[in-house]
Amino acid sequence: MSESIKQLLEWATEQLYSNSCSARLDSEILLAHCLDKNRSYLLTWPEQIPTIEQQECLRELVRRRLQPQPVAYLVGHREFYSMQLITTPATLVPRPETELLVDTVLELIEGRSSVDILELGTGTGAIALALKKHAPAAQISATDISAEALAVARANAHKHQLEIEFIQSDWYRQTESRLFDLIVSNPPYIAATDPYLSQGDLPAEPRQALSSGETGLEALELIINDATGHLKPAGWIVLEHGYDQQSSVTALLQDAHFKDIRTLRDFNHLPRLTLARI
Template structure:
């Protein structure tokens, strides 16, 4: 018997009881398979679901119930109200990272033509959000993964921002020579190698998550190199783990940065540290 759209959503929801919002995710999967938005589902619940759609949704539901992130199944994730392409090549943008964007924007006038560097750009989420909010800013983004840079460039083209950002292939500051910037932002890997939560993140690229025994290896490189790539009065802002605020502030201070502070996320956990080159 052919299922209606509403019945397919109900069946899918029943198979996703281990996820946080099963009905929402069921709707998203069905809408994606149909090439429609969620609003369309409400008006067409009694329409018959095509057989190929039913089979596709059932396959996705099995993968999702096995732990594969919905963003990878859908091939997209919203960040800063931007519709971003994502895949296994890149880390899925998190809402916590919007704290980093908000903090950066608070240090940039609306008509600022500041030069901004995004280190380890991944999907391009941070660079694209800043480009959207500060249309005169000059933005450079680096990543050591050519596949990630391809995803970021695709997102820029989709958003009409492809002429606004320079994408450079290389690890951290390697592709930059002696270029200096008004601001450096980064959401680098910061998970410790033995962190027990890594088991829940097995579908995401390990190199975008893990950074040595204490999770600080990449942050050490970024902070230590910042003074040589910041203009006088320029700011460094980094995202880090909830238990790393003190250690990251110490790195900033050792690098000679001033006005060092750590900001908390919506759950009142340390999330972003910033400092200024005098």
């Protein structure tokens, strides 16, 4: 039996309801993808009957969403800082809370004509690309240990016509002895033993993008301890971290002799980002 857009959305939302806290939104994104239209088309033409192929496409994506696969992997992209970014299972799905990191760095560099920024662990390139788009004069280098993630980041830079230097590197290793005005990172910070890693969409995302060891602080510690050798005088470090890692990150920064240490809260009022100056 043929079904209208409205009926298909109701069916998909009901199917996804138990698995996703954004069942209606997920359904709209999946159906819009199958129709090759945007979401407002669905609201404008609720009585339209999609083709059998389009209906089957939706059923298949709903089946995969229930596995669960993140919506971003099913449709192949995700919005970050108003940019549509190619997103694949090789990359973390960019999170809305990470936009705070971009806002914060843009404020720190406002009015500066030239600034060298190093992003560690770039994934889709979300942070580096958003910074370059809004601060075109900045020189941005971005590393990742994953060659597959870097291929996605490069494709995103090409898609948005933004020039970033991408380097395959284990944190700072391949950046040689270069010095930067800012080091920024959203590193893997979930403890390997945290049951959260086996919940929701997380099992589908690359483990090395989520966790770097037993405590969850391993990557943060390494990035902080080695930062002093890669920052220019008065350079900044800006780090995203878990909502419960504020005091650990602050202590690591103090031990590494950083000053002006400040933690900012995300849109859920959780301490999410800490910045400091050398």
